[in-house]
Amino acid sequence: MFVARPRYAALRARYQEVVEERDEAVKLAAERLSTITRQAEEITRLRDTTPDTPLPQPRPVQGDTELRRQLRLARQAMASLDQQCRTLQSSNEAQAKELRELREGSTT
Structure with a gap:
């Protein structure tokens, strides 16, 4: 089958364009793959695989009722501790008074 020269030239030009577009697409795909690979390696490097301390658990939001x-x-x-402190204070005062009386009694 014969093809006219202008038609052959147009097909040849279109073929060259398709080949160039394919080459560009292959080049772009290779660049993207290398970028993805590099970023994946960076993420792996930055990822902490053995944390030193456990992460703190987030505190729940406290409403007015909880506060x-x-x-x-x-x-x-505080009231319970105050009562315990008063009991201990009165016990201490009683023991101090008893100790004073014993000392006074032993010196006379």
């Missing part, structure tokens, strides 16, 4: 409950518990704990 009031914690405040009430804190006040109860």
